[in-house]
Amino acid sequence: xxxxxxxxxxxxxxxxxxxxxxxxxxxxxxxxxxxxxxxxxxxxxxxxxxxxxxxxxxxxxxxxxxxxxxxxxxxxxxxxxxxxxxxxxxxxxxxxxxxxxxxxxxxxxxxxxxxxxxxxxxxxxxxxxxxxxxxxxxxxxxxxxxxxxxxxxxxxxxxxxxxxxxxxxxxxxxxxxxxxxxxxxxxxxxxxxxxxxxxxxxxxxxxxxxxxxxxxxxxxxxxxxxxxxxxxxxxxxxxxxxxxxxxxxxxxxxxxxxxxxxxxxxxxxxxxxxxxxxxxxxxxxxxxxxxxxxxxxxxxxxxxxxxxxxxxxxxxxxxxxxxxxxxxxxxxxxxxxxxxxxxxxxxxxxxxxxxxxxxxxxxxxxxxxxxxxxxxxxxxxxxxxxxxxxxxxxxxxxxxxxxxxxxxxxxxxxxxxxxxxxxxxxxxxxxxxxxxxxxxxxxxxxxxxxxxxxxxxxxxxxxxxxxxxxxxxxxxxxxxxxxxxxxxxxxxxxxxxxxxxxxxxxxxxxxxxxxxxxxxxxxxxxxxxxxxxxxxxxxxxxxxxxxxxxxxxxxxxxxxxxxxxxxxxxxxxxxxxxxxxxxxxxxxxxxxxxxxxxxxxxxxxxxxxxxxxxxxxxxxxxxxxxx
Amino acid sequence: xxxxxxxxxxxxxxxxxxxxxxxxxxxxxxxxxxxxxxxxxxxxxxxxxxxxxxxxxxxxxxxxxxxxxxxxxxxxxxxxxxxxxxxxxxxxxxxxxxxxxxxxxxxxxxxxxxxxxxxxxxxxxxxxxxxxxxxxxxxxxxxxxxxxxxxxxxxxxxxxxxxxxxxxxxxxxxxxxxxxxxxxxxxxxxxxxxxxxxxxxxxxxxxxxxxxxxxxxxxxxxxxxxxxxxxxxxxxxxxxxxxxxxxxxxxxxxxxxxxxxxxxxxxxxxxxxxxxxxxxxxxxxxxxxxxxxxxxxxxxxxxxxxxxxxxxxxxxxxxxxxxxxxxxxxxxxxxxxxxxxxx
Numbered sequence: 015x016x017x018x019x020x021x022x023x024x025x026x027x028x029x030x031x032x033x034x035x036x037x038x039x040x041x042x043x044x045x046x047x048x049x050x051x052x053x054x055x056x057x058x059x060x061x062x063x064x065x066x067x068x069x070x071x072x073x074x075x076x077x078x079x080x081x082x083x084x085x086x087x088x089x090x091x092x093x094x095x096x097x098x099x100x101x102x103x104x105x106x107x108x109x110x111x112x113x114x115x116x117x118x119x120x121x122x123x124x125x126x127x128x129x130x131x132x133x134x135x136x137x138x139x140x141x142x143x144x145x146x147x148x149x150x151x152x153x154x155x156x157x158x159x160x161x162x163x164x165x166x167x168x169x170x171x172x173x174x175x176x177x178x179x180x181x182x183x184x185x186x187x188x189x190x191x192x193x194x195x196x197x198x199x200x201x202x203x204x205x206x207x208x209x210x211x212x213x214x215x216x217x218x219x220x221x222x223x224x225x226x227x228x229x230x231x232x233x234x235x236x237x238x239x240x241x242x243x244x245x246x247x248x249x250x251x252x253x254x255x256x257x258x259x260x261x262x263x264x265x266x267x268x269x270x271x272x273x274x275x276x277x278x279x280x281x282x283x284x285x286x287x288x289x290x291x292x293x294x295x296x297x298x299x300x301x302x303x304x305x306x307x308x309x310x311x312x313x314x315x316x317x318x319x320x321x322x323x324x325x326x327x328x329x330x331x332x333x334x335x336x337x338x339x340x341x342x343x344x345x346x347x348x349x350x351x352x353x354x355x356x357x358x359x360x361x362x363x364x365x366x367x368x369x370x371x372x373x374x375x376x377x378x379x380x381x382x383x384x385x386x387x388x389x390x391x392x393x394x395x396x397x398x399x400x401x402x403x404x405x406x407x408x409x410x411x412x413x414x415x416x417x418x419x420x421x422x423x424x425x426x427x428x429x430x431x432x433x434x435x436x437x438x439x440x441x442x443x444x445x446x447x448x449x450x451x452x453x454x455x456x457x458x459x460x461x462x463x464x465x466x467x468x469x470x471x472x473x474x475x476x477x478x479x480x481x482x483x484x485x486x487x488x489x490x491x492x493x494x495x496x497x498x499x500x501x502x503x504x505x506x507x508x509x510x511x512x513x514x515x516x517x518x519x520x521x522x523x524x525x526x527x528x529x530x531x532x533x534x535x536x537x538x539x540x541x542x543x544x545x546x547x548x549x550x551x552x553x554x555x556x557x558x559x560x561x562x563x564x565x566x567x568x569x570x571x572x573x574x575x576x577x578x579x580x581x582x583x584x585x586x587x588x589x590x591x592x593x594x595x596x597x598x599x600x601x602x603x604x605x606x607x608x609x610x611x612x613x614x615x616x617x618x619x620x621x622x623x624x625x626x627x628x629x630x631x632x633x634x635x636x637x638x639x640x641x
Numbered sequence: 642x643x644x645x646x647x648x649x650x651x652x653x654x655x656x657x658x659x660x661x662x663x664x665x666x667x668x669x670x671x672x673x674x675x676x677x678x679x680x681x682x683x684x685x686x687x688x689x690x691x692x693x694x695x696x697x698x699x700x701x702x703x704x705x706x707x708x709x710x711x712x713x714x715x716x717x718x719x720x721x722x723x724x725x726x727x728x729x730x731x732x733x734x735x736x737x738x739x740x741x742x743x744x745x746x747x748x749x750x751x752x753x754x755x756x757x758x759x760x761x762x763x764x765x766x767x768x769x770x771x772x773x774x775x776x777x778x779x780x781x782x783x784x785x786x787x788x789x790x791x792x793x794x795x796x797x798x799x800x801x802x803x804x805x806x807x808x809x810x811x812x813x814x815x816x817x818x819x820x821x822x823x824x825x826x827x828x829x830x831x832x833x834x835x836x837x838x839x840x841x842x843x844x845x846x847x848x849x850x851x852x853x854x855x856x857x858x859x860x861x862x863x864x865x866x867x868x869x870x871x872x873x874x875x876x877x878x879x880x881x882x883x884x885x886x887x888x889x890x891x892x893x894x895x896x897x898x899x900x901x902x903x904x905x906x907x908x909x910x911x912x913x914x915x916x917x918x919x920x921x922x923x924x925x926x927x928x929x930x931x932x933x934x935x936x937x938x939x940x941x942x943x944x945x946x947x948x949x950x951x952x953x954x955x956x957x958x959x960x961x962x963x964x965x966x967x968x969x970x971x972x973x974x975x976x977x978x979x980x981x982x983x984x
Contacts, residue, residue, distance in 0.1 A: 369891065374876075
C-alpha cells in the first residue's frame, strides 16, 4: 500500500525524519519496502500483512506512529446532518452476508472534478481520479480502511435493494465495463429487476455514478470475508476493496466511514441529506477483554520488562490496560480483530518495546539425542558426493518438474509419472521418474564448451501411477565421456564399500553411446543398509596363494555368475576378479587366503578341482587346454 | 664364511637402498669396502681358510663386492640424477589439473549450514515434497480461505483414478510442513532443521522460481524464549556470513508463530553500503521466524502450557546466492561446467 508521509502527518504530529520513521514502522511490523516520490511528496510503499486490515489505511498507520511517539490521533468527524426531506428507499438485508450495513441518500449532488488536494492524494496512492463522488469513496477507503460504494439513486429500480447470494452463472457488468459470469455464493445486491452490485468487489455499470447523477445512495458494509475472498478468487478479480474486506474490517467502522464520506461529498459535490441514516446490524460489536499474565510475558520473551513500561505500551496502543492481580486486562477496540490470544498481546508489548533492544541468547537446556523421525542421511549423501567429486564428476541440481516431451522422448510413458494439475507451464508438468533425461540434456548443453564432461546428480525421483502410490526416492545418476562403463561401475562399487555394503551393485539404468556412458541407480535403499562404521579386519598374517585360471566360457554365461560360483566353493577364497578377456577365454584371478595358517598347495589344488568341476557342470565352462 | 658374506651383502644392500644422500652413501662404502671395512676384513680372512675352500669362497666374495659396488654406483647415479632434474624445472609452468570434480554450491552451503546448527544441538530432517494440504497449511494454523495462502500459490497433484479430493495433495510450498510431521511423532525437547525443495505457482525470473530450496528450523523446550530465537538466528548468520555481519529484526506476521519476526542482515555483497542486491538499502531480508503459535503445538498434541518454542524459515536458494554473490537464482540450476567449476 502507498502511504504519503504528509497524509500520515495530517493525523499525528511527528518530528521523526522520513528514514527514522520508515525504520520504526518496519520494526513494529509495517514493512516499508521503498521510499518513493509521487506528486513531489514522499510516499512509503508498505507491505501490509494479512492479519492487519486496519493498516490498509492512513489512519491505521498514523495510530501506530502515535503509539510509538506517545501522541494522540487528530481527526474529528462531524455527525451526518439531519435530513430535510426523505426519499423512498428500502433494503432487505441478510445479516449472514452483510453483518453490518450503513447507508444514506444525498440529493442534489454535482459529480464534477475533484479539488486539487483530493486529486493529489488519489494519484499518490496510485488511483485514477474519476469524479468528486467516486473519488471521495476511494479517499475515505484509504483514509479509514473502510470501503464504500455510491449508487446513482435514480438508476435503482423500485428504490429497493435485495442482498443475496448468487446462484452461479448470472452475468454482471462492472462499473469499469467488464462482464463476468458470477460464481455461486458471491454476495450480490439486486434492485427490483437487476444485479446492481457485486458486493465488496465491484459495483455495477448499470447503477454507477455518471456526470448526470443528481441523487446518490452512499453505503458501506461489513461483508462476510470468506465469501468475498472465494468470489474474488473464482473471478480472478481483485479490487482495493476486496483486498481489505476479505481480511475482515472493523465491524464498528461503518458509521465513521459513512459520516466522513458524507462530510467530504457535501463539501466537494454539494447536495443535501435526503434520508434517515440506515444502520442495520444484529449485534453491538462491542470491544472484548483479553488478559496477559506478567509471568507468561517474561517466559515467552526471555526478558523482564517493567510493568510500568508494559502498561504504557498497551495504553499507547489504545488497549486500555488494567492491572488485575498478576495479570493485565486489556479492552480490545473492534479494529484490532487480530488480537485474540494472550500471545498476541505479548507480541504487542515486544514489538513496541523494540525487537532490536532484546539481548541475544543461545538456548539453554539439554541437547536432544534421540534420533528424530525423517532424519536426513546427509552424512551418507556426503560420502557419495565426495566420492563422485574425487572421481572427476561435477555435481548439478536440476528441476524435479519436467515436460511431457522430456519424458516421452526417452520412451517413458507419461502415464507412469505423477502429474501437476495446474503447472506453471507445460514445460514443468510432470515429476521426474528418473534423473538421466536431465543429465543427458546437461551433457548436450556442455558439448560446445567443454571436451571432458563428467556430471552427476544426487536427487529425488518420484514414482507412482497415481498419487495413492506416490513414492519419493533418492537416485544417483552419472554421465561421462571420459570413462568406460567398467570404470563407472567401479566407482559405484567403491561407493557401496564406503557405505559398508557388501553386495553386488544394482544399476537401474545403463546407457552407452559412442559419446558417453551413463548409469543411474536408486540409492535410498542403500541408506537403510549402510553401516556407519565397519569393523576393522586384521591384515592376514599368513601369505596368500594366488593363481590365475583361464577358462573357456560360452558367450551367454555372465562373468558375474562365474565369480559368484567360484566364491561359493570355499571359505578360503578371499577374492575373485576378472583379469583378462580374449575371444572365448576369460582369465580369473583367484586369491586363496587363510587367517589361521599357511595354505598348502595340496589344499588349494583340491579347491581348484572343486571349482572346475562345479563350473563344468553348471555353467558349461572349463579350463582352457594349454597350447 | 659363506653365510657371513651373504649377510654382509644383504645388510649393505638394504643400507644403500635407504641412503638419503651422497655423504651417507660414502659412509656406507667405507663401512663395507674401506680399508677396515666389513667386507674387506672378511676377504682378508679367506687366506686363513683351507686351500681347497679358497677358490669357491673367493668367487663368492668377488661377486658380493661387485654387487655392493654396483648398488653404490646405481644409488649414487639415482641421487645425483634427482638433484639435476629438480634444478631444470621451470616452476612457473602451469600445474596439471587433477581430474577432480566440483560440488554444487547448494551442497556446499548446505553442509556449512548443517555444521553450524549441529554445534548448537540441532538434528537434520528430510521429508516428503508431495505433501498434504493438512501439514502444509492446516496444521500450521492456516485454515482454508485464509488470506495468507495468497502469498504461497500452490501446485496441486493430479487426483485422477483416486478418491482423493482435488487440491488435498500438493507439492509442499514450505519446509515448515515438516513441523507437524515431526512434532506429532516425537516428544520435545526438539531441535530440528529441515532443508529441502519447495514449489510455488510462480513465474521464473532472476529472484523467483517455481522450484527452489528452503531451510526450516524449529526448537521446542520448556523455556525457549524470543531472546533465544534472536540469538540463534544471529549466530547462524554470523557463522555463515562472517562475524562483522549485522542483523536486524522486525515484527512480521506468519499464522504459525506469535510473536512473529522477520530477520534482515547487512548485505553481504556490498557490506551494507547499498547495491543492486539489497535494492540500495544495505539490508537483505533473509529469514521469517517467531515463537511457535500455541495452536500449532495443540494440533500436534503438545501442551502449550508446558512446552514452548521457536521456528524459522529461510529461502535457502537466496542464502546460497548471497554467499557467492550470485545475482540470478537460475544460476543454481544451470549445469554449465563454466558455472560448476567456480565452486
